[in-house]
Amino acid sequence: MPAFSVDAIQADGTDLECTVSATGGLSRFLSGDPFQVSYDRPIDDVPRSVLVIPVLSQLCPVAWARGGDVRAPVVDQRFARSLAAVRDALGDMHSFIAGGQLRAPRRRTDPPARTDGSGLLFTGGVDSTASYVRHRDEAPTLVSIRGWTITPDAADDHKWDVLRARVESFAEPRDLETAFVESNMLRFLDHPMLLAHYKRHVDGAWYSSVGHGLGLTGLCAPLAYASGIGDLYVAATHWEGIDLAWGSRPDIDGHVRWAGTECHHDGYELTRQERLDLLAAYAVESPHELELQTCNDRLDGNCGRCEKCYRTAIGLRLAGLDPTDHGYRFSDADYRTVRESFERGHWVLGIDERHMWADIRDRARETTPRSRAERAFFAWLDSVDLDELVDSSRPPLSHRVLRAGARTMPTGVYRRLYPLWSEASTIRRRLAQGRN
Structure with missing residues (x-):
């Protein structure tokens, strides 16, 4: 039976480290690095039954994909x-x-001293800001995580500093607490090897399509325990009626819990445009500036x-706001740019973006245009076949060959070849972009 085993769990001040071993072929999905998390507050008093949750949250989906078990010396009973x-x-x-199965000989319930606080995974984008507005009466702690879209590499230090400053600037005038978590959760797993095995089954990458709902919430367990966070909110990306393979959904996030804390997938009943409507109403009544950060x-x-x-x-305009007041340079001339970017193939949509533009189109049908340029763009959007703008192409042959080989070649060989292939692939992509 393939299995992961959590062999050691160590907390030192604000840092957590776990070592993991594997049997039955699962070792190829581990990079060889220990699992590490750094919090911005001490976790020494958090019980081991909760300290083990972050690493289990990364391991379990990988083990389940191979029909394998995960073994740990102890675990929180509610989480199990x-x-x-x-x-x-x-x-x-x-x-x-x-x-x-999760196999742990000791299953404990160690209630925290308090559970009266709340927390919200926060980036400053539309979804997480809308969730803040929905729960602002709770004054949630804004939790930001480094390790997924911002890597733990030194090259990303500036990005992390920028995100921290932005979150703090949002929190300070609203008298909110912040919490910052840094982890190597994607470096601890061999993400290229996961892609080699499962990319053909998922629309995105492993973490976005499978792992991030359980992975990000579980990462917060020691923080929540130490901070008295009884409710942890994860803002929805999608909404009812969008049936996509996505790792964060109500039937995933809403089940995650541990001693003193329950997780909630928040705002799933609202489309993205309805979330922008919520922000528009808040912007009118709030004395604070509202700047969004959504750029790719x-x-x-x-x-x-x-x-x-x-x-x-465009969504902000449809909600009645001036985008320039909320972080976006935009004028009527940009409507032509957007249309031409689609028609010339500069942008190719994924399935989720197709749903978001359909949401904009539905609202535009109910909205009186404010200018000739807006009227022309909305008429075009109403007539265009959005499905034709969705990228339904397969990955390049070189990608498919490498991934197929990785499923059978020795792990050491693949790990030597992958960086060379990845670098060459990046160069080819940049050359292609230069030609365009």
Whole structure:
């Protein structure tokens, strides 16, 4: 039986480290590095039954994909019970989830001293800011995580500093606490090897399509225990009616819990445009400035030129706001730029972006245009076949060959070849972008 084993759990001040071993072929999904997390407050008094939750949250989906177990010396009883529901939800979404068990000889319930606080995973984008507005009466602690979109590499230090400053600038005038978590959760797992095995089954990457709902909430367990956070909110990306394989959904996040804390997938009943409506109402009544950060290309403000920036700016206009007041340079002339970017193939949508533009189109049908340029753009959007703008192409042949080989070649060989292939692939992509 393939299995992961958590062999050691060590907390030192604000740092957590766990060592893991594997049997039955699961070792190829581990990088060889210990699992590490740094919090911004001491976790020495957090029981081991809770300290083990972050590493289990990363390991379990990988083990389940191979029909394997995860072994730990101790675990929180509530968390252990919640895993079965999370596993079943992932299995309903992904056919490759084969099942498996968490095996821990000691299952404990160690209630924290208090549970009267709340927390919110926060980036400053539309979704997490809308969740703040929904729960602002609770004054939630804003929790930001480094390790997924911002890597733990020194090259990303500036990005992390920028994000921290932005979150703090949002929190300070609203008298909110912040919490910052840094982890190597994706470096601890061999993410390229996971992609080699499962990319053909998922629309995105492993963590986005499978792991991040359980992974990010579980990462917060020691923080929540030490801080008295009884409710932890995860802002929804999608909404009812969008059936996509995505690792964070109500039937995943809503089942995760541990001693003193329950997790909530928040705002799933609202479309993205309805979340922007919520922000518009808040912007009118709030004495504080509201700047959003959604850009795919930069973190220190919005570039105002990528697909996501334009999509957000148009959504803000439809909600009755001036995008320039909330972090986006936008004028009537940009409507032509957006249309031409689609028609010339500069942007190719994923399935989720297709749903978001459909949401904009639905609202535009109910909205009186404010200018000739807006009227022309909305008429075009109403007539265009959004499905034709969705990228349905397969990965390049070189990607498919490498991944197929990785499923059978020795792990050491693959780890030597992958960086060379990845570097060459990056160079080819940049050359292609230069030609365009």
